[in-house]
Amino acid sequence: MILNGNIVRLRPLVEDDAEITLRWRQSDRARFLKRTPKTVQQQREWIVSRATLGDLNFVIEYLGTPVGAISIVDINREYRRCEMGRELIGEREIAGTAPVVWETELLLCDYIFGELGMHQIHGDVMVENTGMIKVRMYLGYHQDGILRDFYVYDGVYKDTVLLSLMDSEYQSVCRPTLKRLIDFCS
Numbered sequence: 001m002i003l004n005g006n007i008v009r010l011r012p013l014v015e016d017d018a019e020i021t022l023r024w025r026q027s028d029r030a031r032f033l034k035r036t037p038k039t040v041q042q043q044r045e046w047i048v049s050r051a052t053l054g055d056l057n058f059v060i061e062y063l064g065t066p067v068g069a070i071s072i073v074d075i076n077r078e079y080r081r082c083e084m085g086r087e088l089i090g091e092r093e094i095a096g097t098a099p100v101v102w103e104t105e106l107l108l109c110d111y112i113f114g115e116l117g118m119h120q121i122h123g124d125v126m127v128e129n130t131g132m133i134k135v136r137m138y139l140g141y142h143q144d145g146i147l148r149d150f151y152v153y154d155g156v157y158k159d160t161v162l163l164s165l166m167d168s169e170y171q172s173v174c175r176p177t178l179k180r181l182i183d184f185c186s
Contacts, residue, residue, distance in 0.1 A: 001056075003058070003107045003108070003111055005103040005104075005106065005107050006103065007062060007063060007098055007099070007100065007103060008060060008061065008062060008103040008104050009060075009061040010058040010059070010061075010070070010107055011058060012056075012057065013050075013058060013069060015047050015048065017047065017059055017066070018041075018044040019040050019043075020066055021043060021059070021090075022037060022040055022043040024068065024069065024088055025037065025043070025088070025090075050071075050073075053073075054075060055071055055072065055073045055075075056071060056072040056075070057069065057070075057071045057086070058071065058108075060089070060104050062091075062094060062098060062100050065094055066091070067089055067090065067091040067094050067095045067100060068087075068088050068089040068104075069087075069088055069090070070084070070085075070087045070088070070104055070108060071085050072084055072108065072111075072112060072116075075118075079119075079120075080118050080120065081118055081119060081120040081121070081122060082118050082120075082121060082122075083123045084109075084112065084121050084123055087101075087104075089101060097185060098186075099181060099182040099184075099185035102178050102181040102185065103178075105139070105178055106178045106182065109121070109165075109178075113171075118167065119166060119167050120164055120165065120166050121164065121165045121170075122144075122163065122164040123162075123163055123164075124147065124150070124160040124161060124163070125160065126159070126160055126161075127146065127158065127160065128158070133161055133163070136163050136165075139173070139174045139178065140165060140169045140170070140173030140174040140177065141163045141164060141165045141169075142163065143162070143163055144162040144163065144164050145161075145162045146159050146160070146161055146162065147159065147160050147162060
């Protein structure tokens with residue numbers, strides 16, 4: 001499945017994206033993402049394994065050029081919830097000041113709440129990633145708690161902040177805010 005916006009296209013992540021996505025994951029911009037694959041082959045294997053789990057992993061294209069990635073994981077149709085994660089703009093110099101992140105969020109949330117019929121998006125953000133936590137709160141997400149020592153990151157235990165967004169909050173707060181941000185940045 002492909003999701004198209006005005007300047008952003010979200011297309012499925014495929015094995016051939018292993019080299020570029022590994023480069024993104026190893027960059028300083030990905031310092032708050034979980035570190036797993038170390039080689040292109042391990043990244044290929046990771047891509048294949050994620051697809052078999054039912055995850056929806058996308059490459060973010062800006063004006064036809066791959067610039068990042070984002071995912072929908074842990075899709076639970078019974079409880080109508082999922083997690084949006086692995087959001088990373090790996091080619092910041094190409095995306096520049098264009099509203100790539102905002103349009104990506106809009107496309108994905110519209111799909112999650114509209115097409116998939118989810119009631120809730122949830123996720124966690126490492127406590128040190130204060131920028132992402134502030135953005136999520138600005139967009140209308142709620143902080144649901146903190147899991148202490150939840151991840152081991154570079155050999156150190158790290159806390160993570162739990163966040164969620166309900167479908168009604170998306171419609172009343174998040175979606176209008178994303179539209180304003182897109183308009184402002186365009």
